[in-house]
Amino acid sequence: MKFLNKPLIAVSAIIFALAMFRLLPHWPNVSPIAAMALFGGVYFTDKRIAFIVPFAALLLSDMVLGLHSSMIFVYVGFALTVVIGFALKNRICLTNTAFAVVASSVLFFLLTNFGAWLTSGIYTKTAEGLMQAYVAGLPFFQNSLLGNVVYAAVIFGAYHVFQKKVTGLDQPVL
Numbered sequence: 001m002k003f004l005n006k007p008l009i010a011v012s013a014i015i016f017a018l019a020m021f022r023l024l025p026h027w028p029n030v031s032p033i034a035a036m037a038l039f040g041g042v043y044f045t046d047k048r049i050a051f052i053v054p055f056a057a058l059l060l061s062d063m064v065l066g067l068h069s070s071m072i073f074v075y076v077g078f079a080l081t082v083v084i085g086f087a088l089k090n091r092i093c094l095t096n097t098a099f100a101v102v103a104s105s106v107l108f109f110l111l112t113n114f115g116a117w118l119t120s121g122i123y124t125k126t127a128e129g130l131m132q133a134y135v136a137g138l139p140f141f142q143n144s145l146l147g148n149v150v151y152a153a154v155i156f157g158a159y160h161v162f163q164k165k166v167t168g169l170d171q172p173v174l
Contacts, residue, residue, distance in 0.1 A: 041085015073115025
């Protein structure tokens with residue numbers, strides 16, 4: 001059956017497992033969000049599935065964690081990270097993957113802190129207020145970058161090893 005191939009199941013399981021890590025106690029913003037999106041963008045051949053599976057995993061974990069007024073910015077950043085994963089596809093090496101992780105982390109930081117500035121009511125709606133939002137978000141960016149680097153290194157590295165060791169994982173994923 002076309003939809004029940006080993007790589008599809010393996011990549012989907014990894015993404016859903018990463019989403020579950022968001023539910024465990026962790027340092028603020030040290031989570032696998034970018035890793036999930038990048039991994040889906042790289043390994044799913046069908047672009048619809050590359051968005052659907054990671055978004056479903058993210059939404060399920062968000063339903064447990066709770067939603068907030070700037071979620072749209074989180075989801076736009078997540079979608080753009082999937083697109084960065086598309087650009088990384090067939091170009092996976094340490095340098096390119098590291099660049100994709102950093103780029104997606106910066107993009108996510110810029111979008112979500114812009115969203116906090118726009119929707120929270122904490123900051124004045126001026127350039128100075130926007131800069132205050134970005135400065136206030138720097139400790140979270142540092143943690144987010146750390147989480148993205150660690151989770152991406154583990155899953156991309158582990159999946160590369162598994163592709164060589166497990167029969168059928170070297171096939172394209174839908």
